Amino acid sequence: MSAPQVRMLVNGQASDVLPALDRGLAYGDGLFETIRFVDGVAPLWPRHMQRLSDSCVRLLLPVPDVESLLAEALQVAQGWAQAVVRITVTRGLGERGYALPVVVQPHRVVAGFVAPAWAANIYAQGVRLRVCNIRLAEQPRLAGMKHLNRLEQVLARAEWSDPAVADGLLCDTSGRVVSTTMANLFAVIDGGLVTPSLERCGVAGVARAEVLATHAVRVRDIALDELRHASELFLSSSVRGILPVQAVADTVYVSGPVTRAMQRHWRALGFPMEQA
The missing domain is CATH 3.30.470.10 (Aminotransferase class 4, branched-chain amino acid transferase, N-terminal domain)
Structure with missing residues (x-):
């Protein structure tokens, strides 16, 4: 049995x-x-x-x-x-x-x-994202916590059924990038690694904390339009690890050296990452 x-x-x-x-x-x-x-x-x-x-x-x-x-x-x-x-x-x-x-x-x-099984090539080729219509409400008292109210994420995930889209990008009510429905976001912009500030809303993931502790990262507000100029995007998740972003809507990205370095760090922690 x-x-x-x-x-x-x-x-x-x-x-x-x-x-x-x-x-x-x-x-x-x-x-x-x-x-x-x-x-x-x-x-x-x-x-x-x-x-x-x-x-x-x-x-x-x-x-x-x-x-x-x-x-x-x-x-x-x-x-x-x-x-x-x-x-x-x-x-x-x-x-x-x-x-x-x-x-x-x-x-x-x-x-x-x-643990769920993922396609063997996602760590090498990356995942596709869409931009969600729903916006995250700003509540600094709850920001960062993984509290039980996840209705915003539930409604965001209901916006698409295309299996080619792995996750949805979430912004706050002012249009600032926050995260995806399931992960934190990092971007290489003008040669530096940045991640959205989570002082107003969003979940401060433990994988995000690991990246912040092991790499030089600037935490700041990021406008959605800035992502068009990023040279790399990747997601961090305690369950899925470090996932390159292949595309956000029609903007395409290539997995670069920063993403690969963080994947190597993840493997060194003891997490398997197929074909990373």
């Missing part, structure tokens, strides 16, 4: 059930992390836990025990050479209404999935 494709723990017990009145379901009141495991190891685990901890403090949530999370993540990923583990933390139950519960008892869900 083949191994199940999904394994799930709720508060440390095998289950796929949460109370219907959980605040994560009612209000999106919680956070999540999506973590790539390779042979039982998550190279970016410390960065995931740092973001989760910082975000819990910002959302006034108790910080979960990291050792328990790791033990549960290893349990649901056990036996899979390539796994993706999603950790979800909600504020748990509360009285009806938006007021915070007097006593917070968070719920945690740790789910393991077999």
Whole structure:
């Protein structure tokens, strides 16, 4: 019998059930992390836990025990050479209404999935993007966090069905580039590596943090038109790694030395990247 494709723990017990009145379901009141495991190891685990901890403090949530999370993540990923583990933390139950519960008892869900298979050539040839019509709302209080409300990304992803388009580029309400629906964006412009500022909206990915820590990168506002003049574009994702961008709409790019250097760094961390 083949191994199940999904394994799930709720508060440390095998289950796929949460109370219907959980605040994560009612209000999106919680956070999540999506973590790539390779042979039982998550190279970016410390960065995931740092973001989760910082975000819990910002959302006034108790910080979960990291050792328990790791033990549960290893349990649901056990036996899979390539796994993706999603950790979800909600504020748990509360009285009806938006007021915070007097006593917070968070719920945690740790789910393991077999890592998805991607076309073998995407790391060499890159992916195609489109520009999404929906704009991300600006809310600095929530900027950077991976909170449970992902409706903007859901609506953005509903804008296309063409399998040749791998992801959609998202801008904020002022037309500044933020990210794609699933990844952070980097561009080589005038010879320098830049990435959008995420002070107003967007998710500050852990893969993005790894790039910032290992390469000279300028973080700044980027207008959409500037991307037409970029010599390289690539995406960073904790699950998919470093992906070259082949085209945004009708603008075509070539994978260059900066993208290839970051792919080599990714492989050195322990992530397989076919044909990169």
